[in-house]
Amino acid sequence: MKTAHWGLAAGLLALAGCDSTPRERQEIVRQETRQLDTAAQHAGHTLRRLGRQTARFDSANHARRAVPLDPKKQRVMDQQLLGGYADQVPGLTVATIAGAYGELLRATRVRRTGWDARDWDYAQATYRRLNDQLARVRLDLPARDELRIRAWQAEFTTLRAQRTAKDLQAATKK
Structure with missing residues (x-):
């Protein structure tokens, strides 16, 4: 041109x-x-x-995405991403929810390079459930914890978007 x-x-x-x-x-x-x-x-x-x-x-x-996630694989992913918080998600409190988000991000940073699109679907489901619990306790959450959680949410979303962009780029190079 x-x-x-x-x-x-x-x-x-x-x-x-x-x-x-x-x-x-x-x-x-x-x-x-x-x-x-x-x-x-x-x-x-x-x-x-x-x-x-x-x-x-x-x-x-x-x-x-139309294929439902396997509950057994979801439990494994929850355990990998949330560690000790995996079984506590519905009961996470103001005192424990920031720790769960921190654990989610630490594990995501380490594991994401080996994930395929389906693994990201499972990670997204874990993230969504954590967000649902945050919505329940958010009004009692101290501002400093909410700020840290919002930063972790932004990072998770960014990591997910990077993977989607990489996959789209690979799909359009052919």
């Missing part, structure tokens, strides 16, 4: 020249138009290809 811009600039300089004839200027315009048309066609093909690949990626994600 850059060469088309440079060619167009050179063509415009030739058009501005006093020594060119109308026929010469007309030919330069035709050449530049062909180059721009070719560049536009190439960009259109690329956009169509990326659109199809993105649609396949979205479809595969939708199909994967």
